[in-house]
Amino acid sequence: MTTSKSKQELYDIAGKLFSKKGYHGTTIREIAEARGILSGSLYTHISSKEDLLFHIVDDGAAAFLSALEPIVRGQDDPKTKLKSGLAAHIRVVTTQMDAAKVFLHDWTALGDVRRAQIQEKRDKYEALWSDLLAEGYAKGVFRGGDPKYLRILILSVGNWVYEWYKTSGELTPEGLADEFMAIILNGIATF
């Protein structure tokens, strides 16, 4: 990342507020106050409020993509890829809760052009997951379950993490992925 330290600090501050109160529920004056400057001074660093949103959301998209891509393109067996992929997704969410929530929650507040850019990256991420699962079915490692709804189930579980995860006293991303994988791989029914 070529983003300077103070710029990143500003994104963190804005992300924290957007995450807590939503993009439209956060004012430029609140962001400036959290930064310790006046609202007008913010415009030395940004050109608009939407700029802040876009950078946060775009960084979030990049984090998800760069975490999953090497796993899908790698050589592990599908079961390992599935577990690693879910753990990677959960790690992105839990280690950047604010940015992840803004990415998942507020990206629709972007204008048409920038929202389309993010939509593209979301589609790309979804396609990576489809590839991962398709490989598992093709190699006979997975059976049953419609691939489409399996993908939806996995991403639902991964995305919803930001709604309930508390940073203290909780399982690690890998631990959480293990819990969910146990259910997804083996099911819960007795025979």
Add this chain to the structure above:
Amino acid sequence: MTTSKSKQELYDIAGKLFSKKGYHGTTIREIAEARGILSGSLYTHISSKEDLLFHIVDDGAAAFLSALEPIVRGQDDPKTKLKSGLAAHIRVVTTQMDAAKVFLHDWTALGDVRRAQIQEKRDKYEALWSDLLAEGYAKGVFRGGDPKYLRILILSVGNWVYEWYKTSGELTPEGLADEFMAIILNGIATF
């Protein structure tokens, strides 16, 4: 529901806009325009913008609770209860997409008192699910999988439906519940 027809129509209109643009992203003038009156005239029917939000969110909470409660308190076997419960949840989301999205998305914009009221109903709903799952484990119908994370997985899948469900050409709530249940009960791993 004792809500008059025209009041409910207003909630529907507001719910649609809140769902699309968020609570803070929707203005009282937009709601009035969608209703075909001037913004000031809205206050013949409501006492504040937050009133609209609260009614929508509170109705949403009631819909989820009243759908799940008879299932949990009923006499079906746990496996049937689980499938019915998930189908009921998905039916609430898919038949009232706007209200469900506002309930899940924008309820935190409520003031302290009313947000606490909704939090209570959310906790109650979650407890119903815990009861349902606990019965399955107690009767030996479910095995493996931490009950806590099983509940989180189920609610994640059910809640995230509003993010991707399209009303046309999609499976019914029961069909979707079948798809997800096949994965959750039997898993996807080959042996």
Add this chain to the structure above:
DNA sequence: GTTACAAGCAAGCGATCGCTTGCTTGTAAA
């Protein structure tokens, strides 16, 4: 025919919104 009231209009209130402008200041290179 009168009364009563729900429903809406027209106008605009004070507050706050995102953002701009003109100016000052601290700092570091030349």
Add this chain to the structure above:
DNA sequence: TTTACAAGCAAGCGATCGCTTGCTTGTAAC
């Protein structure tokens, strides 16, 4: 010592926010 510039302040712009007020109108009961 001078120069240059990034960073921030002070003030306030026009627009829009949620909401209020005083008034009109359609309708239905008596």
